[in-house]
Amino acid sequence: MRFEGKVVIITGAAQGIGRACVRRFAREGAFVVIADLDEAPGKELEEEIKSAGGAALYVHVDAAERLDVHNMLAATLDAYERVDVLVNNVGIDMVGDFLEFEEADFDRVLRVNLKSAFLCSQAVARHMVDQIESEGGARHDEAGYAIINMSSVSAITASGNNVAYATSKAGLNQLTRAMAIALAPHGIRVNAIAPGKISTDAVKKATVDLETREAILTRTPLGRVGSPDEIASIAAFLASEDAAYMTGQCLYAEGGRLALNYTMNKSAKD
Numbered sequence: 555m556r557f558e559g560k561v562v563i564i565t566g567a568a569q570g571i572g573r574a575c576v577r578r579f580a581r582e583g584a585f586v587v588i589a590d591l592d593e594a595p596g597k598e599l600e601e602e603i604k605s606a607g608g609a610a611l612y613v614h615v616d617a618a619e620r621l622d623v624h625n626m627l628a629a630t631l632d633a634y635e636r637v638d639v640l641v642n643n644v645g646i647d648m649v650g651d652f653l654e655f656e657e658a659d660f661d662r663v664l665r666v667n668l669k670s671a672f673l674c675s676q677a678v679a680r681h682m683v684d685q686i687e688s689e690g691g692a693r694h695d696e697a698g699y700a701i702i703n704m705s706s707v708s709a710i711t712a713s714g715n716n717v718a719y720a721t722s723k724a725g726l727n728q729l730t731r732a733m734a735i736a737l738a739p740h741g742i743r744v745n746a747i748a749p750g751k752i753s754t755d756a757v758k759k760a761t762v763d764l765e766t767r768e769a770i771l772t773r774t775p776l777g778r779v780g781s782p783d784e785i786a787s788i789a790a791f792l793a794s795e796d797a798a799y800m801t802g803q804c805l806y807a808e809g810g811r812l813a814l815n816y817t818m819n820k821s822a823k824d
C-alpha cells in the first residue's frame with residue numbers, strides 16, 4: 555500500500571482518466587478527493603470506493619474558479635487534515651477551424667485546461683509549504699509531496715482545428731517546469747503526463763467510426779488506444795517513492811506516436 559495515509563486530490567475525477575486515477579490511488583491506500591463539476595458520477599464513485607473499503611470524498615468544484623478551489627482545499631482539510639498529492643487532470647477539448655474559432659471558446663479552453671492547474675496548484679502548494687514547515691522542513695530524500703498535470707501529445711503535435719487545446723497543453727508543460735523549479739526548495743515535485751488516445755467513454759464513442767479508428771491506428775505504432783488504467787499507473791508512479799528524483803518532467807504515454815515520422819502501414823502490421 556504505497557499511499558497509506560496519504561491524501562490525494564484529483565480534479566476532473568468523476569469519469570475517464572480521472573476516475574481511473576481515483577480507483578488506483580484508493581486501491582493503494584490513499585484518501586482520495588474526487589473534485590469535479592459533475593455531481594452524480596462523482597458521488598457514485600465516492601460510494602464505490604467506500605463500499606470497497608476505501609476512503610473517498612466527492613467535492614463539487616469548478617477547478618478554474620478561485621473560490622471553488624479554496625472550498626475544495628477547505629473540504630479536503632476538514633475531512634483528512636492534510637494533502638500530499640494533487641492531480642490536475644481536468645481538461646476539455648473544443649475543435650474548430652482556426653479562421654472560424656471563437657474568442658470565447660479559446661478563453662474557455664485556456665481557462666479550464668491551464669488556469670485551473672495554476673489556481674489549484676497555487677492553493678494546494680501554499681498549504682503543502684505550511685505543512686512541510688510544520689513537519690520540520692523539506693525532505694529531499696523521499697517522494698514527499700507531488701503535483702501531477704495531465705497534459706497531452708497535443709502539447710507537441712498540432713493540427714489546424716485544435717489550436718486552443720494544443721496551446722493549453724503546451725502551456726501546461728511549461729507551467730509544470732516553472733512550478734517544479736519554484737517548489738523544489740520545499741520538496742514538492744511537479745511532473746506531467748502526456749497521453750495519446752485513451753479509451754475514455756468519449757473516445758470509445760468516436761472510434762466506433764471506422765475512419766476515425768483507422769486514423770488513430772495508422773499513427774500509433776503499438777496498434778491500439780491506451781486505457782485509463784495505463785495512465786493512472788503513471789500518475790501513481792510519479793506520486794510514489796520510485797519517482798523521488800524526478801521533477802519538471804513530462805512522461806509521454808502515446809503508443810509510440812511521437813517517435814513516428816510516417817504513418818503505419820495497416821496491412822503490414824496485420
Ligand SMILES: NC(=O)c1ccc[n+]([C@@H]2O[C@H](COP(=O)([O-])OP(=O)(O)OC[C@H]3O[C@@H](n4cnc5c(N)ncnc54)[C@H](O)[C@@H]3O)[C@@H](O)[C@H]2O)c1
Nearest residue numbers: 566568569570571590591592616617643644645706751752
Ligand atoms: N482521453 C484522451 O484520449 C486524452 C488524451 C490526452 C490527454 N487527455 C487529458 O486527460 C485529462 C482527462 O481526460 P478524459 O478524456 O478522461 O476527460 P473526460 O471528458 O472523460 O472527463 C473530464 C472530467 O472533467 C470534469 N470537468 C470538466 N470541466 C471541469 C471543471 N471546470 N472543473 C471540474 N471538473 C471539470 C468533467 O465533469 C469530467 O468528469 C484531460 O486533461 C485531457 O485533456 C485525454
